[in-house]
Structure formats: C-alpha cells, structure tokens
Amino acid sequence: MRPLQIPGHTARDTYRVCISRIRDGVVQQRLAALEDDAVDAAASFDRAVRATSLHALDPMVFAPGDQEDHNELLKNYTQRMAKVGTPGRPIYDELRTAPPRCPLCDHREVTTLDHHLPKSAFALLSVAPTNLVPACSDCNKMKNDTAPGCAEEETIHPYFDNLGDVQWLSAQVIEQAPAFLRFWVNTPPTWADLLAARVRYHFDVFGLAALYGAQASTLLAGIRGAVRRQLETGGAEAVCAFLEDLAGSWEEWGEHRSQPLDAGSSSGSGLQPLVLLRGLHRRLILPLYRSKVQRLRHGRDPLSASPRCRRGFGPRPDLKKSA
Numbered sequence: 001m002r003p004l005q006i007p008g009h010t011a012r013d014t015y016r017v018c019i020s021r022i023r024d025g026v027v028q029q030r031l032a033a034l035e036d037d038a039v040d041a042a043a044s045f046d047r048a049v050r051a052t053s054l055h056a057l058d059p060m061v062f063a064p065g066d067q068e069d070h071n072e073l074l075k076n077y078t079q080r081m082a083k084v085g086t087p088g089r090p091i092y093d094e095l096r097t098a099p100p101r102c103p104l105c106d107h108r109e110v111t112t113l114d115h116h117l118p119k120s121a122f123a124l125l126s127v128a129p130t131n132l133v134p135a136c137s138d139c140n141k142m143k144n145d146t147a148p149g150c151a152e153e154e155t156i157h158p159y160f161d162n163l164g165d166v167q168w169l170s171a172q173v174i175e176q177a178p179a180f181l182r183f184w185v186n187t188p189p190t191w192a193d194l195l196a197a198r199v200r201y202h203f204d205v206f207g208l209a210a211l212y213g214a215q216a217s218t219l220l221a222g223i224r225g226a227v228r229r230q231l232e233t234g235g236a237e238a239v240c241a242f243l244e245d246l247a248g249s250w251e252e253w254g255e256h257r258s259q260p261l262d263a264g265s266s267s268g269s270g271l272q273p274l275v276l277l278r279g280l281h282r283r284l285i286l287p288l289y290r291s292k293v294q295r296l297r298h299g300r301d302p303l304s305a306s307p308r309c310r311r312g313f314g315p316r317p318d319l320k321k322s323a
C-alpha cells in the first residue's frame with residue numbers, strides 16, 4: 001500500500017541489457033526479434049494499469065505463440081536478470097532495494113520482485129520494469145501467479161496507485177485475555193467504489209488483517225508489564241502519563257526516521273525491527289493509547305479484561321464486507 005516512484009529504466013533498455021550477453025546466436029536473434037513486441041507490451045500494460053483495465057488484457061497478446069520464444073522470455077528474468085552475476089541483475093537489485101520495506105504489506109522486508117501480471121501468462125512482460133514490484137517473500141507467495149479477473153481484483157500497484165494520507169484502516173480492541181486487535185478496511189467516503197473494492201481485495205489477498213493483528217498482539221504483550229507497574233506504583237494518572245509520553249516518543253521517532261527510511265539506502269535485516277515498530281506505531285500504538293487513556297479517565301482499570309466488553313476505533317466493521 002506504499003506508493004513508489006516509477007522505475008527510471010525503460011522497458012527497451014532493460015530488455016536489451018538482459019539479452020546482451022547471450023552467446024547462442026540463434027537465441028540472441030530470436031529474442032532480439034521480440035524486442036519491439038516486449039516494448040509494446042509494456043506500454044499496453046502501463047496504459048491498462050492506469051485505467052484499471054488489466055483484467056481486460058488478453059494474455060494471448062502478451063505471450064508469443066512459439067513455445068521456445070516463450071521459454072526464452074521467461075529466462076530473461078530467471079537466468080538473465082534475477083540471477084546473481086547476470087547483466088540484468090543490477091537493475092533487479094536497484095528495483096528491489098528502492099523501498100525500505102515491502103510496499104504491498106508495508107511491513108516486511110523486501111526480498112524479491114513480484115510480477116504484477118504473472119510472467120507465466122504474460123511472458124512479454126517478464127522484465128518490464130513497471131511490472132516488477134519489490135515485495136517480501138510472503139506477499140509474493142500469497143499473490144502467486146494470479147491475474148485479476150475483474151477490475152475489483154486489481155491489487156494496488158505501488159508505481160501507479162497512491163492512497164494518500166487519508167485514513168482507510170481501522171482497528172478494534174477485543175478486550176479478552178489476551179487482548180488482541182482486529183483490523184479492517186474502512187474506506188473513506190471520498191473514495192470511488194472501485195478503489196474501495198480494490199483496497200479491500202488487496203487487504204484480503206495479502207492477509208493484512210492477520211499480519212497486523214499478529215504484530216499488534218506481540219506489541220501488546222511487550223508493553224503489558226510496563227503498564228501494570230505504572231498502575232501499581234502511580235495509579236491511573238501514572239499510566240496515562242506513561243502512555244502519552246510513550247506515544248509522543250514514538251511519534252517523534254517516526255517523524256525523525258521517515259526520511260532516512262524512505263530514502264531506501266538500507267534494506268538490511270538489522271533495520272527491520274525498527275521498520276516494523278514504526279508501522280505498528282501508526283496502526284496500533286496511537287489508537288491503543290487513546291483507548292487506554294480514555295478508559296482511565298473514566299475511572300476504569302486499563303488492564304481489566306471483560307470478554308463482553310469491546311471498544312472500537314472508528315465505525316464498527318461491516319461484517320458482510322469483511323467476511
């Protein structure tokens with residue numbers, strides 16, 4: 001769900017780089033003859049993704065009729081771009097390291113490139129830069145080789161879609177032992193129905209409710225002891241002060257870290273916990289703190305848990321939509 005700049009490499013340049021070191025003259029000529037088709041395919045893809053009409057593209061137009069041609073186009077990616085030491089690998093690395101974290105889930109570390117339209121069915125797009133989206137391995141696996149069957153099934157494309165700063169995600173604390181958060185897409189009224197449907201589909205395809213819920217549970221468990229000690233030593237006011245101070249600290253840190261992280265200079269695993277926590281801060285900590293502070297100010301114990309007591313943030317989920 002994180003927007004990215006469109007890659008600077010053109011479809012033609014990338015294609016040429018990938019086939020530049022083929023020693024077999026027959027294969028080289030075979031692929032050189034397909035260059036214009038690949039460039040045209042990439043242009044058609046760009047137009048379709050902007051128009052949310054990827055589902056209407058005919059795979060037959062994006063795959064050569066000859067099986068050998070098809071196989072060689074797939075090798076352009078697997079053997080001439082993704083493989084270490086091959087001519088296309090520098091472009092692969094550049095695309096892969098552009099974002100600080102996976103733009104599809106906005107949480108995990110980028111480990112690969114995902115073909116927005118699967119190369120198996122759209123072989124002419126196998127090395128088209130705009131069809132190659134940096135992704136974590138989980139998102140890559142969850143999407144698999146699927147192509148959209150209708151406009152509502154077109155997942156958010158980081159190069160072409162930008163959801164802006166408007167809030168579209170809501171959470172609800174389920175106060176039981178242990179407490180957990182339920183996340184759902186709460187689309188703003190300014191969004192078109194199609195965009196709302198696409199975001200909900202994206203949220204489902206990549207399992208984001210489960211991902212955010214699991215991470216929130218871990219975070220809740222991590223702060224439980226500190227909150228309890230504040231309550232024991234200073235009462236409700238101490239807990240309020242602790243939570244508000246912690247929230248402010250997270251906010252400052254998030255603002256401080258945003259530019260270096262977005263610069264994408266590092267995707268090392270050592271950064272990942274920080275990235276994870278910043279994402280959690282935005283999605284969980286602030287609404288959680290607001291809940292706890294309100295609860296305390298109404299004279300209620302923040303650590304008590306009643307299975308029947310639920311406190312939500314934003315409208316309650318539309319159970320039909322989230323089912």
Ligand SMILES: [Zn+2]
Nearest residue numbers: 102105136139
């Ligand atoms: Zn991901």
